[in-house]
Amino acid sequence: MSWFYLVLAGVFEMIGVVMINSLHKNxxxxxxxxxxxxxxxxxxxxxLAMKTLPMGTAYAIWTGIGASGGAILGMALYGESKDWKRLVFIAMVLGAAIGLKLVS
Known part of the structure; x- marks a missing residue:
């Protein structure tokens, strides 16, 4: 259940970031x-996730989901650059988060 909470935390982080952009515009x-x-x-x-997951792992995955998700939403919703180099680095962040899950 902790991993589910952690993914939800990342999704809500992405929503918060999108709303910062919306607040600046509107x-x-x-x-x-x-x-x-x-x-x-x-x-x-x-x-809730950190009740059972190690702090370092939970924080790293939470920030990875928020950062990569925010970048992807920026591309999808606000026309930010979809340059292949940018996509490679987003994939690296997500790969690192998955790697932390696999070794935790």
Whole structure:
């Protein structure tokens, strides 16, 4: 169950990051509330995951999901560069997260 919580934490981290971008563009209270809710839920699920997972592993995977997911969402939603080099490095971050799961 801890790994499920950790993935949920990463997904909510991605939502929070997208809402930061939305807040900068729209400056409305809805974006602010969704940003707070996304980051709040992210921290709650990270805390639940860390009850049984080692801190270093949980934090590394959480940040990997958030960083790579944020980059992918930026490409999909906001037209950010889809250069092959960028995709290679995102794949490396995800590969490292999967590697940590396999050795934990």
């Amino acid at each position: 400056k409305n209270w809805q974006s602010f509330v969704f940003m707070l809710a996304g980051f709040g839920a992210s921290f709650v699920f990270l805390a």
